[in-house]
Structures are given as structure tokens and as C-alpha cells.
Amino acid sequence: MDSLPFSQACENNKPFILEVLQRVFADCKQVLEIASGTGQHATFFAGSMPHLYWQPTDLAENLPTLQPRIEQYAGENMASPQALDVRSRPWPLDVPDALFSANSLHIMAFSAVKELFAELGLRAAPGTVLAVYGPFNYDGRYTSESNARFDQWLAQQHPDSAIRDFEAVDALAKSAGFNLLEDNAMPANNRLLVWQHSVAEPEGQ
């Protein structure tokens, strides 16, 4: 019996996320995952994309949830989980050529989202790909009734948690040097946003 920490949402969304990551991470080598949770995404994506070396991370207090599943992973393309709080800068880890985070921007405070992009603005190299999964609002509106109810629930859990405005997050990404490549619709009214750090123009162009 599987007694590891488990998220049904991860099981549901992982094949749809994989389809996009296989395309946008095709030329990448190493992924820093922020807020890995139970490790279901890390183990599934690392197992499905053996060309990537996957670094799972989460808040130090969440490592006991993350570690057990990562320890059971049999492949060789997985780093041991590291503590990462996006607010504690500079981050104690390398920023590689790919980053992934799911269902985290609406949990952490918006000030933490700003810290995340500020760090990437300083540390990400041209060409770095950033993929972020989760619910977003557009034009100040929920994309569904269920997202509106989810946002109410989030506010009850913590006053700093909230579904983020796509435009606000994209503005942070732009100021960090990232251009939006894709905005993919996902099941259950979620999105998979993909940015790439601007690739420097060749000299003389």
C-alpha cells in the first residue's frame, strides 16, 4: 500500500503538464523545482524526461513530506531535496536552465512571488525556461465559479494566499527579463504559463 504523502490533484494534472514540459524543456539540462510538495511531480517528470536532472525543493518544514517519495525514486537524474524559501535570498542553490513550480504562487504571499522573480532577474541566464502551473485570474476576473470559490477558501486558510492576476505575474516576469512564450489551458481551470529569459541579440545585429 502506498503510504507516502499524496495529492490527488497532482495525479490528475501531471500527464497534461508533462505534455507541455516535454516540449518546452526539450533542450534543457537541469530543473529547479520550487515548492515540490509531495514529490509526485518531481518523480513523474524526472522519470518521464531522463535527459533532465531534477532538483526538488520546498520550505524546510515541508521536507519531511517531500523526502520519502524522492528517496524511493530509482532513477539517477534526481538530486536530494533541498530547503528553499523563495523569500530567503540569495537562494542557496544554482539557478539552472529550467525552473518549474506548481500550485505555489497562490499559496505564498504576493510579496514572496515578487522575491521569486527578483531573484530570477538577478540569477537566471539568457535562455532559461520558467514553467508555472496553477490558477490565474485574467482582466481582474475569475475564469470559473470553482476558482472563485477556491479563492474564498484560500483566504480563509491564510489572508496572504490568493489566486494571482496573470497580468501582475507576467509584469514581474518581464521586469526579470522573461518573455511569455506560452499560456496553456489546463484541466480544472488551471493554466501552464511558460516564459523564457530573453536570449541576448548576437553582436552586430
Ligand SMILES: C[S@@+](CC[C@H](N)C(=O)[O-])C[C@H]1O[C@@H](n2cnc3c(N)ncnc32)[C@H](O)[C@@H]1O
Ligand atoms: C499547494 S502546495 C503545492 C505543492 C506541489 N507543487 C503540488 O503541485 O502539489 C504549495 C507549496 O508551496 C510551498 N511554499 C509556500 N510558501 C513558500 C515559499 N515562500 N517558498 C517556497 N515554497 C513555498 C509549500 O510548502 C507547499 O509545498
